[in-house]
Amino acid sequence: MKFPSDTPAIRIGFAGIMVVSASEKPSLCQVGILKDAPGHILKVEISKVSGATGEKQIVATFTDDNLTDRFSLKVNNGGKGISLFNGDDEFSRSSDQGHPMDFRWVLDFERDVYGESVSINKGGFRSIFELNEGLFFTIRRSDDKLEKRRILSSAQNEAHNMHNPETHQHGNGSERLAKPQTLGRVATAIGVNVFFDRPESEAIFRNGEYTSVLKPEEDIVHEIAISQSRQDAAAIQALPNHSVLYDQVIRGSGGPKDRIRLEPVDPVQPPTPIPPRGTDVVAGDTHGVCLTPGVGGTPVG
DSSP states (O other): OOOTTSOOSEEEEEEESEEEEEETTTTEEEEEEESOOTTEEEEEEEEEEETTTOOEEEEEEEETTTOOSEEEEEEESOOOOEEEOOOSSOOBTTTTBSOTTOGGGSEEIIIIIISSOOOOOGGGEEEEEEESOEEEEEEEEOSSEEEEEEEEOHHHHHHTGGGOOEEEEETTEEEEEOOOEEEEOOEEEEEEEEOOOSTTOEEEEEETTEEEEEOOOTTEEEEEEEEEEEOSTHHHHHSOTTHHHIIIIITTTTOOSSEEEEEEESOOOOOSSOOTTOOSOOTTOGGGSEEESOTTOOOOO
16 A cells, blocks of 8 residues: 555645546546636646755746646556545544545535535636546645635525624625634645556656656656646735635536635734745635545546
8 A cells, every 4th residue: 555655656746726626436637727816827847856866857847828728647557546545543624633644634615615516617727637547645734724604695694694694895895604614724735646566657748749758767756746826925815715716617517506705714824925835825815725526526627
């Protein structure tokens, strides 16, 4: 059995505004990168890292200018398929209990946010990445704990009065919010380790006409970093909380009618200035988390 701490042949990292659908059966991963994310930078970087020195050699970089609408990494002669790391520790998000690399820290649309089945609108994605093999795990968790609040429609206001909804000012209007429900800490970055267990194992990365064959190399780890992270402090104010995910991915695709706000509970004060690739969930930018669309690995496109 392989663990996230084992040295892989290929290490993949996902961070920022994206939707990750990873399914063990059938064995397939799709990652949807949102089409419209003001103030956030899309970047895919392929590199080689020396195990002895840690020196990194960048092989290729793709940005919004040259990343195609579909790109992929196909592993040949691997045989392991997709697996999701669940630590031996009992997992409970609400009580902050679980192995720090457990994949279940990733926020799930259906299980954690809406509590019901959702559909994904692939038209909301700028690009979709596909992967057929790897061990998925949490790289980084938020310092903040998140809470969710259902935004009430006019009709729902009266029905929810017993729950003491409060008015929340948002932009030029206002929102009526039901009582908050604490979720807990969430994954803000996901890792995937791909292991080459056979001499003939290899992986082929494709982006349009660009093709790169990644083969086993002694003391070398191939790295693929896929991110759509905030550029600077202005990006925190650029995106209404959670509305980008709702508007682009869920609304109009047969998903839930209600909108839900995700906010930090007593947020940790972010560093000043905020680093170019912030490492935590902060007020107004809580969709820096990686999310899965559904418990069953609902395809994103």
